[in-house]
Amino acid sequence: MSQIQRFAVVGEGDPETLLAAVAERTGLVPTGEVAARRIFLDTADGRVRKAGGCLEMRSPVRGRQAPTLVWSSVETGETLGTVDLARDADPPRWVEDLPDSPVRDRLAPLLEMRVLLPQAEVMSRLTMLAERDDEGKTTARLVLDDSTLLGSATLPPVVEVLPVRGYEKDATRLAGFLAAQVILEPVDGPLVDLAREALDAPAYLSSKLKLVLDPDVTAEEAWREVLSVLASTMAANLEGTRDDTDSEFLHDYRVAVRRTRSVLQEGRGVLPDEARARWRQEFKWLGDITTPTRDADVHLLDLPALVATLPAERAADLEPLHDLLVAHQQRCHDELVEALDSERAAALVASWDRFLTEPWTDAGTDASRPAPEVAAERLAKAWKRVVRDGRRIGDDSPAELLHDLRKDAKRLRYLLECFGSLLDREVAPLAVKALKGLQDCLGEFQDTEVQADALGHFGDALVARGDTPAATLLAMGGVVEHLGERGRRARQQFAGRFAAFDHPDTRRVFRRLIDVSEGTDG
C-alpha cells in the first residue's frame, strides 16, 4: 500500500479556500467535520512511534460522545484500531487500563511494561473529503487538520492525502495535484512529530547504546565520551525511576550504572588511579541501592507468566503473593527514593559531572594511546576470560561457576557495546549476537534460581502472617517446581550454547574485531 502524503499550509495561505478549490477541481466530496481535543500518547521510549504508529485519545468538543483511543499507521494513515473509552476517562496509562478488546490485545506486546505518557495536546478541527468512483466507493481520502497546540507554540494546518488499499493511483494523482499548489509544502512526519518538535520535547529514550566513536581519538577521549553518554542516560531515567513511572526507567538507569562500572573497571591506565578507585566504589553503591527495587519489579513483572504455569482454576490462589509483592516493591522503592535523595547521591552526580568535564591531570599511561588499540586489548582480555572460564565448566560443575561466567559475559557485552564502534563496525554486532545466545542461557539459569529462592522467602513471610491459605503456599510450591524445571533445562542447554560461542566461526569474528595478529586461540 502506498504512503500517506502530508503537506503543511505555509505563509498566509488559507486552507479553507484551498480545500474549496481542490474539491472543485478534483470532484472531492465533503464527508464530515470533527472538532476534537486530542492527546497524543506514547511510551517514554516511543514504542508506538518507532513501530510506525500514532496513538491518540480523541474527545469530541461538542456533544456528550465518549472519547476514543485511535491507533493509526503513520506510514499509510490506515486506522489500526479504535477503542471507545469511558465518558470521563483519563488518558490510559497502562495497556490494562484499556477496555478488553482485540486492539488492547494487539497493543499489549508492543507496550509491554511501559506506561503511556502524554506527548502533546491539541485542539483540532478535522475536515474530511473523499474521492469516489462511479460505484460511490471511496478511492482516496483527504483530511485538513487545523490544530492548535496547547502551550505557546504554533502548528501549521496540515493536509493529508490518505490512500485506500487497492486504489493507490487515485491518492497519488490527488497528492500530485496538491504538490503543485504554492501554499503547500511537503512534510515528513505526522502531527505528533510536529507538535513534539514545536514543544522542544526530548528525543524518545533508548535502552540501546547508540555510540559511534571516532577511531582517531585517544583512549582518554573515548572513555570520557562513553562515560558522559552513560551519565546522560542515567540523568534521563532518574525522574522516571524516582517517580516509579514504570519499571523500565529503573532498569535502564541500572544498565547505565552497570555499564559505567564496567567501563571504569576496564579504564585501568586510562583514568587517574585514585579517582577510578573512588568512582568504582561510588557506582557500586549506586548500583547496590537500586537492586532491591529492581528485584521486586522483576518478581512483579514475572508473576503473570508464573501464574500462567498453574491450572487456570488455581490462578487466584497466588493473589496473596501478588499483594505481598506489591507492598514489598513499594517499601523497596521508598527506600530507593530516600537513597537517591541523599547527600551522597547528590554529591556523586555533581562531582561525576565535574570529573567528566575537567581535564584529567594525572591520567594513566594508556590515556594518550589511540583508543582502538586500548579498546582492542581490553576486549581481547575479556573475551579470553569468557572462553577460558567457560571451557572449565562441565556437566557437574557447581552453579557458582556459571554465575561467575555470567558476570564475565556481561562485562564483555558492555565492552562490545561501548567500544565496538572504535573497531570494526560491521563485525561488532556479530560478536554481540554470538554472545547473546550464551548470555540468555546463563541468565535463565540464574534468574530461575534467584526467583525460586525469593519465593521461598516470600513463602516464609506469608506463613509468618498466619492468615495465608494453604492453597497459596501449595500454588507457590508448584511455581517453584516449574522454575526448577526451567533452570534444569537452561543448565542442560549450557554446553550447546557455550559450544556455539566457542565455535571457530565466532572465534574468527572476535579475532577480526580485536585484530589478534599472533593468532591466539582464546
Add this chain to the structure above:
Amino acid sequence: MKILATYNIKGGVGKTAAAVNLAHQASLEGHRVLVWDLDPQGAATFYFRVKPKVKGGGEALVRGRRELDRAVKGTDFDNLDLVPADFSYRNLDLLLDEAKKPLGRLGKLLAPMKSDYDIVVLDCPPSISLASEAVFRAANALIVPIIPTTLSARTFDQLDGFVNEHPEVVKKLKIMGFFSMVDARKSLHREMVEELRAQRPGLLETPIPSATDVERMGVHRAPVAAYAPTSRAAKAYAALWSEITDRL
C-alpha cells in the same frame, strides 16, 4: 487468524448478508477483517461498492501467478478489507481441479496474510463441489444460515452428513448453524424453529430476523449497522457474532 465461511448448499438463505454484517461487526470490535467474495455473482462485492474484478481472475490466483494480497481492496470501513468476486470464479472447480493439492489451495493462499488479519470471512457460492471442499479444508468454522423451513433444514442435514462422512476433508471444522430470515409472525417459522432446535441442540441461539433493514442493504450498499445501527437486524448480527466468537 480465524477463517470463517458463510455457507449453505442452498441459495437465497442470507449467506452474503451474514458474511458482510458479521465481518463488519467484527471490525467494529477492533478485529482486522478480510472478506473474500468467492461467489461469482459478487453480491458481497456489490454491497461494498467494489467492482467485481480481480486482475488475472481466479486462474491467476489459484495457479499462484498473483498473490492474494495484491487483489485486496480497502472498503469504506476501518479494519475491513475485501477480495472482490470475479466472474471467473464460476470456474473455480475446474481451476482447482487442475491445481496441485487442490483442497489445500485456499488455505495456502491465505497463509501469508496471517499477520495482517484476525478474521477472514469467505462468502461461498451455494453448492457442494471441489471449491466447497477446499473451503471446508481452509476454514475453522462454517457459519450456516438456515431458513426455518423443511427444505432448508434438509440441506443443513445434507451438509452435516457430508461433514461426518468426510473427516479427512473437514478436519477440525466447526459447524455453526443459525436461523436466518425468521419471520416471527409466521406460525410455520415459529414451529420449525422450535422443532429444529429440539432436534439439533448445537444451533446458535440468535435468530436473524427477516427485516426490511437487511433487504435495504442493496439500496445503501453497506452493512446494516452502517446505516441502521440501532435496528433489530444490526443488534441481531452483533449478538450472533458474539455467540460465534465464544465458540471459536
